[in-house]
Amino acid sequence: MGPDAPEAPRKRRRSTKKLTTTSDAGEDEEEIYENLRKFPHCLLLTRVGQFYESYFEQANEIANLLNIKLTSRKWGGSRVPMCGFPLIHLDKHLKVLVQQHKRFVAMCEEFPLKERFGVKEFERRVTRIITPGTLIDEPFLDAHENNFLLAISCLSPQQSDKDVDIGLAWIDISTGEFYSKHATLESVQDELARISPREVILPDAFKDLKDHHLMDALAEENCFLSFVASGEGHPADNATDARHIHKSELASHRISLTSMERVAVDTLTSYLNMHLLENMPPLTEPTQDNVGRMQIDAHTIKALEIRETNYEGGTRGSLFNVLKRTVTNGGARLLSRWLCSPSTSLSDIAARQSLVEFFLRRPHLEADLVQLLTKVDDASRLTQKCLAGRGDPSDLIAIGKTLHTWSKISAMLATEKDLEEKEQLNYSPEEWRSLDALMSRMHTLTELLDAIHKALGVDGESVDRNLEELSFEGENELETGLPKLVNWKLPVSRWFVRTESSKTLQHLYKRFQGLLTEKDTLENRFQRDYGAPSLSLRASPGQGMHVHLSRKRDQPKLNNDANFIPTYESGSTKCFFNQEWSQLGNQIVDIMERLALEEKEVFNSLRNMVNEYSFSLKRNSEIINELDVALSFSKVANELKFVKPNITDDDVYDVVNGRHPSVEMGLLTSGRVFTPNSIKLDPNSKVHIITGPNMAGKSTFLRQTALISILAQIGSFVPAESATIGIVDRLFSRIGAKDDLFRDRSTFMVEMLETADILRRATDKSLVIMDEVGRGTTVRDGLAIAFATVHHLTTVNRSRTLFATHFHELAHMLGHTDEATGSGTYQKLRFYCTDIDETEDGYFSYSYRLRPGVNWDSHGLKVAQLAGLPSIAIETATSTLKSLQ
Numbered sequence: 001m002g003p004d005a006p007e008a009p010r011k012r013r014r015s016t017k018k019l020t021t022t023s024d025a026g027e028d029e030e031e032i033y034e035n036l037r038k039f040p041h042c043l044l045l046t047r048v049g050q051f052y053e054s055y056f057e058q059a060n061e062i063a064n065l066l067n068i069k070l071t072s073r074k075w076g077g078s079r080v081p082m083c084g085f086p087l088i089h090l091d092k093h094l095k096v097l098v099q100q101h102k103r104f105v106a107m108c109e110e111f112p113l114k115e116r117f118g119v120k121e122f123e124r125r126v127t128r129i130i131t132p133g134t135l136i137d138e139p140f141l142d143a144h145e146n147n148f149l150l151a152i153s154c155l156s157p158q159q160s161d162k163d164v165d166i167g168l169a170w171i172d173i174s175t176g177e178f179y180s181k182h183a184t185l186e187s188v189q190d191e192l193a194r195i196s197p198r199e200v201i202l203p204d205a206f207k208d209l210k211d212h213h214l215m216d217a218l219a220e221e222n223c224f225l226s227f228v229a230s231g232e233g234h235p236a237d238n239a240t241d242a243r244h245i246h247k248s249e250l251a252s253h254r255i256s257l258t259s260m261e262r263v264a265v266d267t268l269t270s271y272l273n274m275h276l277l278e279n280m281p282p283l284t285e286p287t288q289d290n291v292g293r294m295q296i297d298a299h300t301i302k303a304l305e306i307r308e309t310n311y312e313g314g315t316r317g318s319l320f321n322v323l324k325r326t327v328t329n330g331g332a333r334l335l336s337r338w339l340c341s342p343s344t345s346l347s348d349i350a351a352r353q354s355l356v357e358f359f360l361r362r363p364h365l366e367a368d369l370v371q372l373l374t375k376v377d378d379a380s381r382l383t384q385k386c387l388a389g390r391g392d393p394s395d396l397i398a399i400g401k402t403l404h405t406w407s408k409i410s411a412m413l414a415t416e417k418d419l420e421e422k423e424q425l426n427y428s429p430e431e432w433r434s435l436d437a438l439m440s441r442m443h444t445l446t447e448l449l450d451a452i453h454k455a456l457g458v459d460g461e462s463v464d465r466n467l468e469e470l471s472f473e474g475e476n477e478l479e480t481g482l483p484k485l486v487n488w489k490l491p492v493s494r495w496f497v498r499t500e501s502s503k504t505l506q507h508l509y510k511r512f513q514g515l516l517t518e519k520d521t522l523e524n525r526f527q528r529d530y531g532a533p534s535l536s537l538r539a540s541p542g543q544g545m546h547v548h549l550s551r552k553r554d555q556p557k558l559n560n561d562a563n564f565i566p567t568y569e570s571g572s573t574k575c576f577f578n579q580e581w582s583q584l585g586n587q588i589v590d591i592m593e594r595l596a597l598e599e600k601e602v603f604n605s606l607r608n609m610v611n612e613y614s615f616s617l618k619r620n621s622e623i624i625n626e627l628d629v630a631l632s633f634s635k636v637a638n639e640l641k642f643v644k645p646n647i648t649d650d651d652v653y654d655v656v657n658g659r660h661p662s663v664e665m666g667l668l669t670s671g672r673v674f675t676p677n678s679i680k681l682d683p684n685s686k687v688h689i690i691t692g693p694n695m696a697g698k699s700t701f702l703r704q705t706a707l708i709s710i711l712a713q714i715g716s717f718v719p720a721e722s723a724t725i726g727i728v729d730r731l732f733s734r735i736g737a738k739d740d741l742f743r744d745r746s747t748f749m750v751e752m753l754e755t756a757d758i759l760r761r762a763t764d765k766s767l768v769i770m771d772e773v774g775r776g777t778t779v780r781d782g783l784a785i786a787f788a789t790v791h792h793l794t795t796v797n798r799s800r801t802l803f804a805t806h807f808h809e810l811a812h813m814l815g816h817t818d819e820a821t822g823s824g825t826y827q828k829l830r831f832y833c834t835d836i837d838e839t840e841d842g843y844f845s846y847s848y849r850l851r852p853g854v855n856w857d858s859h860g861l862k863v864a865q866l867a868g869l870p871s872i873a874i875e876t877a878t879s880t881l882k883s884l885q
């Protein structure tokens with residue numbers, strides 16, 4: 001019992017066989033020990049009534065981690081440490097244990113077998129082990145991010161060559177999104193950065209590997225690792241029973257995984273089976289993640305602050321945040337995923353762009369749709385919850401409402417199209433094509449909606465049952481089924497099931513009403529026959545069915561009557577056993593039990609129906625997510641004055657007056673304006689060298705170039721006056737100086753590692769931005785390295801490159817001409833620079849505007865002056881500079 005557990009009479013049982021024996025502590029103790037032995041890597045929480053409890057050594061640890069009181073209880077003749085907390089604090093504490101401390105928690109739940117008159121009998125078992133990567137519906141799940149669990153397979157752990165084949169399989173258990181990919185060790189870190197898994201599963205063989213590329217990448221990406229013994233667990237046959245998967249979809253679903261992918265999928269599946277236990281949802285085959293996408297390397301995802309900023313990992317100011325206008329959770333997750341894996345397919349991008357254009361032309365429709373989308377629930381998570389056997393009535397009601405809203409969205413679009421067609425004003429079937437193609441993939445789910453409506457009375461709008469008021473206390477409470485007997489009337493259905501929804505329910509309910517009438521009749525008859533108006537027919541835990549007399553003067557009237565056997569007396573009340581009432585009362589209780597069971601049955605079959613439709617539900621919700629993102633793109637294009645980029649197959653990058661979306665936003669908030677810049681990279685000028693003083697906008701320009709290419713390839717419009725962008729296959733960056741002292745690497749080493757990676761992997765379709773390479777070492781070394789890097793990029797990689805440097809000597813080495821081009825081998829190079837404007841009164845300001853040429857003056861002293869160095873110090877610096885020259 002918890003420190004202040006309710007004193008309900010209860011018997012605890014482990015097995016269904018021995019229902020009648022009384023509770024004994026030894027049995028409980030045995031049970032806990034057994035679970036601790038069975039799940040040695042877990043913290044065990046055992047449900048006891050309204051509490052979760054922990055015993056023995058673990059209690060110390062849990063009390064410590066959760067900052068709750070450690071007590072003790074007497075068990076088997078000695079005292080053992082224990083701690084516990086009430087049910088309602090479970091989520092809060094799980095968040096601490098699982099999310100914060102990355103501990104595995106084994107949940108041992110209690111299942112009522114029977115309850116009558118308040119005495120409960122239980123069975124207990126571990127139903128699930130909660131780990132960071134296997135969250136299902138915990139409220140601390142981030143609604144706007146996927147919660148991926150990733151398994152990596154690798155044939156020979158000893159080999160660390162970059163071309164070693166590996167298999168990846170990852171799943172978000174909360175949404176059911178499941179992918180696999182064949183890759184090599186070389187790209188593993190980029191995949192990790194993109195997938196951003198909450199937990200990574202590796203074979204045991206990797207546990208003690210040092211100096212292994214995979215282990216380095218995992219450490220670099222801060223991944224939380226779980227190890228599994230090879231061959232552990234058996235991937236159960238979990239082929240989903242999805243009647244409603246269309247034939248064609250099944251065909252497109254049947255994919256051939258490589259053997260490495262298969263191993264990863266099997267590892268993932270058996271890990272899930274071992275941990276989700278009774279909450280294991282059926283799995284489909286994974287989607288093979290081999291569609292064309294722009295590969296963004298791990299450093300770049302971080303350096304460009306795509307998902308989160310570098311300040312404490314927050315999201316304010318990240319590209320995601322500046323861009324996000326989505327209203328659904330699924331839409332936000334899709335946007336976040338797209339940002340880290342832009343498309344390389346011209347047709348996909350064109351289709352997305354045309355949706356954005358479509359909505360930009362129809363602001364009224366956009367607003368109406370957004371309004372509807374706010375009513376859409378997170379259908380993929382709700383469906384997944386049902387698949388895991390955890391959906392409750394409020395979830396089904398939410399699904400019903402969402403289905404209703406989906407059909408309203410479809411209807412709204414159809415009406416709009418009709419209207420345009422009739423009015424013929426600006427109707428063009430061409431404009432509707434992308435939207436039609438998207439929406440035509442929606443499955444109609446009328447049958448499911450009708451069933452939910454029938455059973456739960458949800459039509460999405462009219463029945464707005466106040467769910468918040470009716471609290472659900474979790475599965476176990478729901479399963480106890482039996483109402484208190486005192487009132488002799490049915491409580492609100494725990495399953496929210498309408499009586500009209502089932503013939504059996506109607507029948508039972510009628511019988512129930514009939515029996516109640518019989519009870520009233522019997523009560524009246526007794527009162528009349530015995531002249532005892534205070535007589536009532538009752539039931540209670542202590543006494544079962546009994547006849548109750550509350551007035552003293554009525555009491556003698558039943559004495560010495562063979563039909564009434566006195567059982568209890570206290571003060572003015574007296575109780576009797578009566579055969580007739582006992583039979584009737586028990587009938588009523590039986591009916592109530594059957595009603596509760598039948599309601600549960602109706603609910604369960606409804607939930608099964610959701611499971612059968614799960615494929616369509618998730619599919620529709622993906623389509624709605626895409627719609628949400630398209631609407632979001634349209635909104636942002638309108639608000640931030642983005643234009644539609646022209647996407648081509650050539651190696652060009654031609655942007656007129658481009659802007660950095662988040663820097664521009666930041667400046668705006670302090671009332672300043674952003675200076676736009678143009679850039680034209682093409683096969684005849686693929687590498688641009690950018691010089692200029694500190695703080696004049698070089699890095700900003702480099703980043704905006706990369707961001708615009710990402711925006712363009714996710715199908716968004718871009719912050720510029722016009723843009724033509726040839727598909728970028730890989731995006732690389734070497735930006736910023738991040739010291740990795742923890743892992744014993746100097747800034748310079750990090751810089752060189754990243755540079756090496758780029759020179760090895762960038763292709764002629766790639767976009768490379770390099771910021772001040774060679775800064776971390778001596779001028780001579782730095783210059784030499786910078787030169788070699790530019791040389792390699794120009795002659796070997798031939799990537800579209802922006803190279804910012806403060807080594808203006810580099811310009812000489814590359815044969816700078818008066819036309820601001822290189823010469824000889826480097827004639828396709830171009831030079832641009834930023835500058836400082838000098839005003840007449842001796843002040844300076846940054847121009848931020850790029851111009852062709854090289855800035856030969858580093859303006860170091862002017863920057864120092866702008867920064868407010870004391871004027872005496874500036875004078876000293878000026879004279880020192882003179883003497884140096």
Ligand SMILES: Nc1ncnc2c1ncn2[C@@H]1O[C@H](COP(=O)(O)OP(=O)(O)O)[C@@H](O)[C@H]1O
Pocket residue numbers: 663667673674675676677692693694695696697698699700701848
């Ligand atoms: N195009 C621009 N227009 C207006 N302000 C800018 C622009 N580019 C940069 N800035 C401002 O100047 C600051 C420094 O820019 P940064 O790109 O870091 O310079 P650099 O890399 O040349 O040292 C930015 O934080 C921003 O506030």
Ligand SMILES: [Mg+2]
Pocket residue numbers: 695698699700771
């Ligand atoms: Mg800079």
